[in-house]
Amino acid sequence: xxxxxxxxxxxxxxxxxxxxxxxxxxxxxxxxxxxxxxxxxxxxxxxxxxxxxxxxxxxxxxxxxxxxxxxxxxxxxxxxxxxxxxxxxxxxxxxxxxxxxxxxxxxxxxxxxxxxxxxxxxxxxxxxxxxxxxxxxxxxxxxxxxxxxxxxxxxxxxxxxxxxxxxxxxxxxxxxxxxxxxxxxxxxxxxxxxxxxxxxxxxxxxxxxxxxxxxxxxxxxxxxxxxxxxxxxxxxxxxxxxxxxxxxxxxxxxx
Amino acid sequence: xxxxxxxxxxxxxxxxxxxxxxxxxxxxxxxxxxxxxxxxxxxxxxxxxxxxxxxxxxxxxxxxxxxxxxxxxxxxxxxxxxxxxxxxxxxxxxxxxxxxxxxxxxxxxxxxxxxxxxxxxxxxxxxxxxxxxxxxxxxxxxxxxxxxxxxxxxxxxxxxxxxxxxxxxxxxxxxxxxxxxxxxxxxxxxxxxxxxxxxxxxxxxxxxxxxxxxxxxxxxxxxxxxxxxxxxxxxxxxxxxxxxxxxxxxxxxxx
DNA sequence: CAAGAACGTTGACCTATATCATGAGGCGGC
DNA sequence: GCCGCCTCATGATATAGGTCAACGTTCTTG
Numbered sequence: 001x002x003x004x005x006x007x008x009x010x011x012x013x014x015x016x017x018x019x020x021x022x023x024x025x026x027x028x029x030x031x032x033x034x035x036x037x038x039x040x041x042x043x044x045x046x047x048x049x050x051x052x053x054x055x056x057x058x059x060x061x062x063x064x065x066x067x068x069x070x071x072x073x074x075x076x077x078x079x080x081x082x083x084x085x086x087x088x089x090x091x092x093x094x095x096x097x098x099x100x101x102x103x104x105x106x107x108x109x110x111x112x113x114x115x116x117x118x119x120x121x122x123x124x125x126x127x128x129x130x131x132x133x134x135x136x137x138x139x140x141x142x143x144x145x146x147x148x149x150x151x152x153x154x155x156x157x158x159x160x161x162x163x164x165x166x167x168x169x170x171x172x173x174x175x176x177x178x179x180x181x182x183x184x185x186x187x188x189x190x191x192x193x194x195x196x197x198x199x200x201x202x203x204x205x206x207x208x209x210x211x212x213x214x215x216x217x218x219x220x221x222x223x224x225x226x227x228x229x230x231x232x233x234x235x236x237x238x239x240x241x242x243x244x245x246x247x248x249x250x251x252x253x254x255x
Numbered sequence: 256x257x258x259x260x261x262x263x264x265x266x267x268x269x270x271x272x273x274x275x276x277x278x279x280x281x282x283x284x285x286x287x288x289x290x291x292x293x294x295x296x297x298x299x300x301x302x303x304x305x306x307x308x309x310x311x312x313x314x315x316x317x318x319x320x321x322x323x324x325x326x327x328x329x330x331x332x333x334x335x336x337x338x339x340x341x342x343x344x345x346x347x348x349x350x351x352x353x354x355x356x357x358x359x360x361x362x363x364x365x366x367x368x369x370x371x372x373x374x375x376x377x378x379x380x381x382x383x384x385x386x387x388x389x390x391x392x393x394x395x396x397x398x399x400x401x402x403x404x405x406x407x408x409x410x411x412x413x414x415x416x417x418x419x420x421x422x423x424x425x426x427x428x429x430x431x432x433x434x435x436x437x438x439x440x441x442x443x444x445x446x447x448x449x450x451x452x453x454x455x456x457x458x459x460x461x462x463x464x465x466x467x468x469x470x471x472x473x474x475x476x477x478x479x480x481x482x483x484x485x486x487x488x489x490x491x492x493x494x495x496x497x498x499x500x501x502x503x504x505x506x507x508x509x510x
Numbered sequence: 511c512a513a514g515a516a517c518g519t520t521g522a523c524c525t526a527t528a529t530c531a532t533g534a535g536g537c538g539g540c
Numbered sequence: 541g542c543c544g545c546c547t548c549a550t551g552a553t554a555t556a557g558g559t560c561a562a563c564g565t566t567c568t569t570g
Contacts, residue, residue, distance in 0.1 A: 078412050081497020086412040100408060102401035109408065128394065132387060139383065145400040146357035152407035153355060153364065157333050157341040159414035160458030164527070195548065203415035205528050210549055226536085226548090242336020419557070450518060460558055465519055481518090481566080 017041055026094035026182055027068050028122070028144070031136045040137065043126035046070075050113040056097070059110045063101030065121045069093050072117025073192035076109040077200075087201040090114070090193060092178050099145055114192040159203050167202040168212045169240040172222070176231060187234065191227040272296055281349035281437060282323050283377070283399070286391045295392065298381035301325075305368040311352070314365045318356030320376045324348050327372025328447035331364040332455075342456040345369070345448060347433050354400055369447040414458050422457040423467045424495040427477070431486060442489065446482040 018029045018041045029037045049072075050056060056067060056074060074091040088109055091097045101107040102124065131138035158170055180186035191198070199209040216222045221237055223230040231237060273284045273296045284292045304327075305311060311322060311329060329346040343364055346352045356362040357379065386393035413425055435441035446453070454464040471477045476492055478485040486492060 078408070080412060080416055084416070086416050088408040088411055100401055100405040103398045103405055108405045128397065132390060132393065135387060138387065138393075142383065142396075142400070143358045145397070145404065146355055149400065149403050149407060150355040150358055150363045152404065152411065153333070153343040155411055156343055156407065156414060157335060159411060160456075161335055161339070161341050194546090196546095201415075206548080207529080207550080208527060210547095211527095214549070449516090451516095461518080462520080462559080463557060466557095469519075 018044065021070070023068075023070065023094040023182065028096070028137070028140060031140060032134065033136075036134045036137065039130060039134070040127075043123060043130065044068075045121040045123075047119055047121050049116050049118045052113055052115050054113050056111040056113065056119065057101075057107045059107060061107050063098070063105045063107050063124070065123045066096050066098040066101075066127070067111070067119040067121055069095050069097065070118040070120055073114040074111050074117055074119075075114055075193065075197060075201075076111045078109055085200065087197060090201070092182070094182060096144055099148060114197075164204055164208050164212050165215075166241060167204060168198075168209060168216070169221075169237050171198060171202055172229060172231065173237055173241055176234075186231075188228070188230040191229060273299070276325070278323075278325065278349040278437065283351070283392070283395060285395060287389065287395075288391075291389050291392065294385060294389070295382075298378060298385065299323075300376040300378075302374055302376055304371050304373045307368055307370050309368050311366040311368065311374065312356075312362045314362060316362050318353070318360045318362050318379065320378045321351050321353040321356075321382070322366070322374040322376055324350050324352065325373040325375055328369040329366050329372055329374075330369055330448065330452060330456075331366045333364055340455065342452055345456070347437070349437060351399055354403060369452075419459055419463050419467050420470075421496060422459060423453075423464060423471070424476075424492050426453060426457055427484060427486065428492055428496055431489075441486075443483070443485040446484060 018024050018027075018037050019034070021027070021029075024030070024037070029040060032040065059079065069091050071093055074097055075087050076089045076091070076097060077085040077087045080086050089097075091111075097111050097119075098107060100109060127141070131141055158167055162170065175189060175191070176186045179189045193201075195209045195213075196206045198204075199206045202209070204212075213222070213224060217224055219236075221231070221233045221240075223232055273279050273282075273292050274289070276282070276284075279285070279292070284295060287295065314334065324346050326348055329352055330342050331344045331346070331352060332340040332342045335341050344352075346366075352366050352374075353362060355364060382396070386396055413422055417425065430444065430446070431441045434444045448456075450464045450468075451461045453459075454461045457464070459467075468477070468479060472479055474491075476486070476488045476495075478487055
């Protein structure tokens with residue numbers, strides 16, 4: 001009987017259910033009981049894939065959902081007074097986009113696909129209701145938002161205090177750890193974004209990004225083949241960035 | 256009878272109750288029913304004032320509470336790899352500090368008083384429990400966190416794309432609107448932070464901040480007397496910053 | 511109230527990175 | 541499968557803002 005149960009349960013889930021999703025351990029369902037995952041599952045809509053360059057939501061558009069990236073990569077950006085775009089983030093699988101829209105019921109940024117990308121749409125009003133009933137989901141959502149705040153603040157430190165080398169090294173190591181977290185190689189990966197987008201994000205000119213990458217290659221820190229990056233000297237890269245990225249370790253340094 | 260009720264209710268509240276707090280319309284209690292404010296009130300602890308330079312919490316310390324500023328001003332900062340501090344925010348009355356600590360149960364930043372400052376301590380586990388029962392409180396907390404994410408992203412744009420003039424102008428206008436929101440003058444106010452702290456926050460050297468401020472004075476944009484600032488040409492200042500700070504207005508510009 | 515420390519301003523100079531310019535791949539579209 | 545465009549790399553040059561130094565002013569503290 002338990003077999004029948006398991007079976008029916010299995011067949012009733014198509015590949016796009018949270019239970020089967022290889023990302024569930026990183027994404028919203030983390031720490032949820034099976035039954036609760038089901039409830040979450042029911043409010044989630046899987047959308048047709050976005051092609052490269054397609055837009056998920058626009059700056060100024062009415063907010064109604066947050067989105068979990070399933071495959072591919074997104075960027076989010078603002079349009080500045082002078083009309084140029086300022087990229088505020090890149091989003092990889094399992095990451096949640098759109099949380100900044102809750103405040104004004106309006107997305108303050110645009111989200112655009114860097115490559116073919118699939119997302120799960122999570123209508124926020126439903127999610128919010130569910131959080132009333134599922135404490136661990138509520139806590140998880142608070143944590144995700146809190147982490148986003150911390151990360152953005154780290155980014156502020158990067159933009160305000162780091163030089164070009166440190167910025168690029170931080171960026172590469174950050175991607176590395178995100179890939180690692182979801183089971184890919186931490187030392188070898190493919191950039192979904194162009195040099196221009198990297199520069200825009202880091203507050204650098206394209207040319208500077210290009211030169212730094214070339215220099216890193218010459219100094220045998222990384223190997224590069226177009227968008228393929230291999231970190232060959234992780235230790236040296238980490239030294240470049242400084243230990244401060246590990247906040248916890250500093251706890252006793254600032255009394 | 257209703258008079259007695261009102262009376263007893265009044266006398267039962269000391270000055271440090273949410274109901275009597277002049278900030279309640281801006282702070283967490285916004286949109287809460289009286290009875291719900293009471294429940295919130297009960298979990299909040301008022302702390303003795305912090306003197307200038309005292310620390311509210313340390314980077315690395317275990318997270319247990321968020322804090323609402325009642326009077327005074329706080330700054331939050333990180334220590335970078337090279338040991339210098341990078342300021343990540345200034346907090347004025349009614350604003351909530353410490354939300355970035357939820358994620359790791361650890362504050363990733365230090366919060367320090369810039370002047371004599373009083374705060375309300377809100378133990379987060381209690382707050383989280385209350386949000387299960389009070390939907391409007393839950394929504395308010397999501398909104399506050401969401402707004403923080405938007406604001407930090409605006410800050411990233413500022414750090415990544417703006418020049419010194421634009422940074423300083425943005426900073427002054429930002430303070431101006433925060434003062435205005437809580438009923439103070441939008442054109443005349445006192446900076447709680449030093450030029451050095453402004454520079455640190457904006458990714459500029461002290462000298463640059465000083466020079467920009469001097470230039471603004473010469474150009475009759477502002478008047479300055481030490482830490483007292485008066486904005487004399489608001490329109491020109493806004494022009495300097497650009498219209499893009501108003502995200503909503505751009506909704507139809509980026510199709 | 512005096513002395514030292516911290517803060518703020520201003521000038522001279524320097525440098526990291528932006529900008530401009532050019533050319534070489536590489537990719538998408540017809 | 542070719543053309544045109546976009547991306548990337550690299551050199552030459554310009555510049556915004558950093559750094560260093562000197563000095564006045566304003567807090568702080570004994």
